[in-house]
Amino acid sequence: MSDRRAFLKTSVGVASGVVAGGYEQQEQVLAASAVASERIRLGVIGIGPRAKYVLGGMLKHKDVQCVAIADVQQTRRDAGKKLVDNVYGDAACETLGDFRQLLDRKDIDAVFIATGDRWHATASMLAAEAGKDVYSEKPCGITIDLCKQLAETIDRTGRVFQAGTQRRSVANFVEAVRLVHDGVLGDLKSLHATVYVPEIKTQWLPGQPTPNPKQCDWNLWLGPAPWRPYHQDYVNGRWRGYYDFDSGARLLDWGAHTVDLCQWAHHADDTVPVQYAADEKGVTATYADGTPLRIDFLQTPFGQRPGWIQSLGTCPVRFVGSKGTVEVGDSGGIAVSPEKLMSAVKPLPQKGSGLDVEAHSRNFFDCIKSRELPVANQNAMRQSHIACHAAAIAWMLGRTVKLDPKTLQFLDDDEANRLCARPERNWQ
Template sequence: MPTSATLAQPAAKPASRRGFLASAAAPLIVPGSALGLNGAVAASDRITMAAIGQGPRGQFVLGHFLEQKDVRMVAVCDCFAERRAAAKQVVDKHYGNSDCAVYRLHERVLERKDIDAILTAGGDRWHAVMSVLASRAGKDVYCEKPISLTIAEGRSLIEATRKNKTVWQCGTQRRSNPTWKFVVDVVQKGRIGALRAVTTSFGEGPWRQTGVPTEEPAPDPEVFDYDRWLGQAPWEPYSKLRVRLWRVNWATGAGAIADMGAHYFEAVQWARGNLLELPVEYDGAGMFLKKPGINNIPYFYNVRARYRDGMLLIMDPAPKGVRYDGEEGYIHILDDGRVEASPKSILEGLPDLSKLPPPKGHWNIMAPHIRDFLDAVRSRGTTVSNPEAAHASHVIVHAANICLRLGRPVKWD
């Protein structure tokens, strides 16, 4: 029975007796990279990976994985043919060969026994589902955020990784960022006094986009597999607009708060010193577009969540960043990496901020988080953005969304 590896490659021509003898007589040349020479990692010590979901974000993260010397990316998978081809080109160019296998069906990737781990970066609706399927196949997973569309999906992810003893990391790279760690340390050391409120601002984003989908002929699945793209979402007729604006519909995306909340809420939990303790009350209001169209998420919102100890967690669409307010001052980290504090004495005697990564391109700092994942794959330890921690921050996301969709306060028990 052919394996996925053989399905991905043309069948080999049978060797003639003369050809076999000639090849047997030829000297065996083993590249130094295979033996771990010249700074390379030996083939036996590499982590073999595949990338599933290769849109813009997926290819961005793929590039950062390729920078890790102990990673060997052997396959790419996407429901868009042009994305498959583009990702293969990136991988092949990096390794200087044409070995990267290409798949439309993720099942063919997951059945390969030589693949240790996957990067999954498809649409929101696929993150938890693909993580569970990969875990069942014995693969470790680096998963882009948001990790789930519902609270129940997050629980299923935790259960799958526990049962199958697989390593999993949420792609919330700020969790491993030195400047974010600096800010969290300031809060945890009591420099701003007792923490009273944290304001998480997510920016305006593309959340006002809309349009009315019109049914169009579905493309050839080999070019774009629309059925597979929909995943768990209720079936709807194909429409280019539906595919382009998937983020503004609850069936295919998790909404505005999930987009950055996955990052920021984990930073709030981190600063509080308890990754699993959650707010118990949510109250707020959102504004929804009134004209008919595909957009059914709030484009403007203000939510206030309260923890059991009284600390407030505020969510709004102001410019991106997190501000921690304490009894004796505040510290504010903007998403570009700039840090502001008042009074200035809060930062006295601390490491020089100028020695931390510069603000420009700050959110692009991926290597520490990817390294944390790869090290856990090797040690079979726990990642910083492990399933329990990531799910907890996503419970805040979903509870806030439920509050906005119902238009009334909700409680979390």
């Protein structure tokens, strides 16, 4: 609590239908310049450990070719190029220190953005303006305003956008949502999401000498975030929890997945809960129809949840209906109660977990060709991310906040609305 209060003292006043790939196919042709060629030419912006894992899944699709990688760190650029060149057996993949040079390439159809959180929205919008389709790691925007701006930019430019919330394409999560949508659980009574305990670090690392920009471009690494003295740990991934770099006090690390799945189950891809009540153990969000969405803070990501049927791994969600309950997590399994409901569960593939990205990226690449909305499109992203941000703001303020689902502004709450945006540094 002390970190939260310290943050608020210094920060509050500073910042002024299921679609393609789900159960029902809904055609929506976007206003795009031209369909990509049969082989999709992909560029990568940011190539850390997560990016290499996702890219490895993307490269399994034979109609996709990675042609360029941009990263501010030379060691990461080189490692990414090695991964790609080993797949293709050549050295054709270009490496760049500035992602804007990648966006200037007219032959690139789409980009995969896997920078730190501070860059996701800005890089995605610049890519869309450059005529590229976008797959962005989550969280796709570190503020409510950036999530709104990103969705508006994608709509205006007519690009295809997929958020990296891959559990929308993983079999057991998809099946759990189907049980809700098909009425197997009866009337939906409550939804339950899990997230890490929110965190705002207030002790910055001591400054170190700034490296040669050719080795690591610190200014470009910071991007729109406020200026901060360089420290190697930041660029190596130890930036999480710092408000300037992170998203929603880390609530979106898991919430971008778990709250998103609850939104999907509740047919809420076009709306958000209207009230968020924070307490020491989590946030209770309530939809306009009265359905509660409980977001629980977990001290550890594994183990049995009190009152739940069984442990199902990381990122578990629980949907409770008048006729029964379903739970799923990253183990790839599914649990229902009462047990007789298991007869309504469709067989699941033996392989698969919440970390798998092949099906999710396949959905993205297919939609590049068809110009349909992907399963984790900009509209679904905006609403679920904003729900997470609103929950984080309720936690930061330590009280209940109310959100207008149409304007996505807090009602009669200047203090909360000031946390909807952050000042952006001129990094260019």
